Amino acid sequence: MKNSDLLDVIIVGGSYAGLSAAMSLGRSLRNVLVLDNGKPCNRQTPYSHNFITHDGEKPLEILKNAKKQVENYDTITFFEGLAIEGKKTENGFEVITENGESFKAKKLIFATGITDDIPNIKGFKECWGISLIHCPYCHGYEFRNRKTAIIANGDRGFHLSSIIKNLTDDITIFTRGEACFTEEQLQKLSENKISIIETEIEEMVHHKGNVDYLSLNNGEKLNFDAVYGAFHFKQHSDIPGSLGCKFTEHGHLVVDHKQMTTEAGIYACGDNSSILRSVANAVHTGNFTGAMVNMELSNEVF
Incomplete structure (x- = not known):
């Protein structure tokens, strides 16, 4: 040619x-x-x-x-x-x-x-596609019944929660700032025992891309097995x-x-x-x- x-x-x-x-x-x-x-x-x-x-x-x-x-x-x-x-x-x-x-x-x-425009937070890039995942249909089964974090806010966070809830009962949403949910959404999240944390994430501590815990900027360290992100x-x-x-x-x-x-x-x-x-x-x-x-x-x- x-x-x-x-x-x-x-x-x-x-x-x-x-x-x-x-x-x-x-x-x-x-x-x-x-x-x-x-x-x-x-x-x-x-x-x-x-x-x-x-x-x-x-x-x-x-x-x-x-x-x-x-x-x-x-x-x-x-x-x-x-x-x-x-x-x-x-x-x-x-x-x-x-x-x-x-x-x-x-x-x-x-x-x-x-x-993807993922946050400029230490450890995110290394975990992306391994334990920091975008799609429950592609990877959710492998993390079923595991302690799970969702990094999202508003409609995106609510949508992910509703789907992931079928895979695990242990879900925490990180909004990285003020939560933007409607009253109806907040009620649904509460009924499903899904907690919301507004504190900013400082680092995703991991081993070869597999998350160990999220380190927050207030000093807290919270363990998770999987993290979903809607970016x-x-x-x-x-x-x-x-x-x-x-x-x-x-x-x-x-x-x-x-x-x-x-x-x-x-x-x-x-x-x-x-x-x-x-x-x-x-x-x-x-x-x-x-x-x-x-x-x-x-x-x-x-």
Whole structure:
């Protein structure tokens, strides 16, 4: 492949959603380039769960095997690098990487994921994805009936509590400041014996990512086995926004029933466009997006 070639599709992001989209397109003989910088967001997570046929496997092993299978399709090419700019062209789109490489295609798929804005508190980064977790469906079963903390406030904290309550009866919410619950929510939390602590967290003390206790700035040290966090996030790539793609009020890319963004010819799949954040959902949306892009390409020439 030459950089001057007009490809059918460029997929920005080569993790679970991107590879799934690539396979779908490769099986339809589409010329596809997968651009990826090799840093999936769950690279620190030891095991992936709630993904049928892959339950309990290491995420990086799933990713390695997926790429190996996608590489069997001759029309798919991989490029390791970070995409930093996107442009609309007369025939489609152009994507430019951080080292100046440029590629052109008729359609774009963004499978770029999101980046969590976790607190700048000692120990959080090291525990993220191990004992500091974002999803009870992905990891909650492994911490069932264990002493559990939730770092969240308001609706997010209340929502997480209602789901996690089915997994453990020992829950404490840390709001890291004044609690922002409605009277009805406070009553529900009290009825379910879920306590609320407003004191700021100073450190998550851990052993190789496994939490031992939370150290508060008032000197208290409270032991926990698992910590859930509901944090804000940002899009991992700025390119969709620069191309005019719109976002939901929560920050996800807006997509229609075909996974197309608000800009014609630009699609999105995986965590960047869905509140359902899991490997299984990323694979599903990627597979579906590949099929929808292939259908659009077919209809344009048929």
